[in-house]
Amino acid sequence: MSRTESSVDHLIKRQYEAGFVTDIESDALPPGLNEDVIRFISAKKNEPEFMLEWRLKAYRAWLKMQEPRWAHVQYEPIDYNDIIYYAAPKTNQDGPKSLDEVDPKLLETYEKLGIPLHERAALAGVAVDAVFDSVSVATTFKEKLSEAGVIFCPISEAIRDYPELVQKYLGSVVPVKDNFFAALNSAVFSDGSFVYIPKGVRCPMELSTYFRINAAKTGQFERTLIIADEGSYVSYLEGCTAPMRDENQLHAAVVELVALGDAEIKYSTVQNWYPGDEEGRGGIYNFVTKRGLCAGPRSKISWTQVETGSAITWKYPSVILKGDDSVGEFYSVALTNNRQEADTGTKMIHMGRNTRSTIISKGISAGRSQNTYRGLVRVSPKAEGARNFTQCDSLLIGSECGAHTFPYIESKNSRAVVEHEATTSKVSDDQLFLCQQRGIDPERAVSMIVNGFCKEVFKELPMEFAVEAGKLLEVSLEGAVG
């Protein structure tokens, strides 16, 4: 028993492994937000006039909006004038053209995280559009993609090079006034990824972006826009880690997906931002708006997420099922430990006929954390034959944590079928005892049980992500079992 205790003690005091700061001189603005800051960001990016106007419109709308308070999370009020809205790592004026030109310190950062960019890119055949702070610095496999006609570039580049696509789709799924954080993002977003898959093209490789928040006090406002034209397919991977910080950092990203007729987008996320220390100090505020539009018939959007990081998570990847026979999926594992708070879930808006959606959500709370599932399934009067199945299960580890479920079901069509089920339980003593009888120590046993609990979601992840996610869960849970 004492051995277990000491190992638990050791694990509780374990530091965040990805917590280190890479020292790269930032070209940063002073903290604060006003129209000049927006003009500066826009000018810095050489944006066309329409973008500046769009940003200013969002900013003016944001000023009139109130920060939402309905989520089941508690945090210190955010001073939006104490945030740096632009920070770019200093690079050669022209930017690196290949991996060799990338600042070695950047590469070092990725190495510390165990995801060496070049190796990973070469081995896994993944094109990585790495967002380091606010400017994309390395883009690989571009040629191979451009052969297929796929556009995969930083969104700042897309704004300059493909203004007609950006103008048509940016803000079409998440309008600038959608919510407080989306409006803020629209006003000040610094960079992000842009993907366009042409008609009938199956993207030859999985696209991947690694986000890192680096310079202190830098709000990170990514903007991602993925457009899958008719009959195309793309799988997009997003993963994040962040260095250790004492002050809370705000992260308000917006991700928009558009799937036209017969197109399919698979969006996978592994999120492991700094969750704060045992007392919840520091840690990232993750207020993200993710939404997909199944615009055409038989289109499909699938969200898979593994959320283990961030002090506060506020995230509802949603699908608007507009096209007939379109499909929306949401697979989620959210793990909270120590003082973390997560309020996450999804929205499935059924508008087209015979639209289908599946929601599988697994919440694990440990320590003194709060884990909330909040989901909406809405069937509009025209969504004849719509079908939804929702399952959300919670697992509690420790007597001081909380697990909550707030599903909203609104049905206006008699030919629709909506099903929801949820359970809450703890890792049972019987299960633990059985494992221990077989010589498996409690830590390992819990990790096994949790992995089994999450299996349905993990099997939706791309292979290399699934391995990473399993490992991440194991690491995040260490110290939670006593």
Add this chain to the structure above:
Amino acid sequence: MNASVLPQDALREHIQIHGRLLAEVPDALSNLHQAGRKQLQDQALPHRRLEAWRYTSIFPLVEADALTRPLEDADPAPARVNAVNQIVFVNGLLSRVALEDSGLSVRTWAELDDEEQTALIKASEAAQRSGEHPLAVVNQALASEAILIELDDSTELQHPLVIEYQCQGDESGSAHPRVWLQAGRFARADVVEIFSQQAAGQLHNSVTHIQLDAEARLTHTLITPESDGFQVHGIHASLARSSRLEVMTFATGAALRRLDLNVRHAGEGGELVLNGVYLTRETRHFDVRTVVDHTVPHCETDEIWRGIVTDESRAIFNGRIHIHPHAQQTRAEMNNNNLLLSDRAEVDTKPELEIYADDVKCAHGATVGRLDDTALYYFQTRGIDRKTAYRMLSAAFVQEVIDDFPDTPGRALATQLADQFHLDTSEQA
């Protein structure tokens, strides 16, 4: 009404007008009113941005000016069911009390001494404090009658106690009867609350406080027939150690109907059954919100709600089970199943779990769907016409729950009302 005034502000104004009318003739209830008015000051009145009122607009209530005045005094109609133990309210005022079983007593507010009154006011305030029961506070501020029903320790009631609330006349206005029901240790009783119709523009806003002492067992059946008026009813129940409460609801639609059923497990080993059936049609509205608080370990809650929603009606189910820290070894289950039988109807359901203890077993489920086509077809292949099949299938869907109602006049009435509903709606099949 001025269009720029928010409904909740208009409602507040209406309550003040009503309050002034009451204050003109001070009576025994004045202290109750005063305490209610005071609590009302810092309460938000219902509006769509309050989570608990997300799906129900109070605008029709404001438009009808129902809250500005009390309902006129009126003669009682014959009771809906004949019972040995009977209490009848007419337009919110106590009209008839006939109790034959021993161990059961009823006292009006005027008959209570100061100490008892203070204790009851305090208990109400505590139950209403969360800010989630604004209409219960309105009931207190405008109470038209308040009574205390007591069941002595170890009393086993031979016959059910039937409380009937009638609304007479067709003038608009509102009635706010309030009942405290206290069951002593080891007491056993069946209680039925039957509501009547309201005329358009009438509001019946009642509150029943139920307190079960240790080992008490109570069944409480609610019957709400269809109505053109507004009906709001709140139950605030508290369960002491090893007590058992069954609240069985049979509900239909009204111009606006809202039930707030709140139960608190305050002693270990408590058991709660909170089941209900709702059948809505035409343009009627039904909204039920149940909140169950588990504040102590070793308690159980079972909740099953079934609804059939047709025509242009709307039904809302919002169930919440809240497991407080240290309420270990809790078992709680909640289920809500809906048949949505028309494309102009709407079902909104929100089964919530809020859990702060780890050694618990909790589950909830919700479904919205329609009658199974293959089942309908099967009936037809056996020579049973579509209408009959439709009626049998929808009856089976809810009768399961009604059959579990305690054997009181409430169950018979619920079955009768449900049969009529199935007969009428199957005509459209």
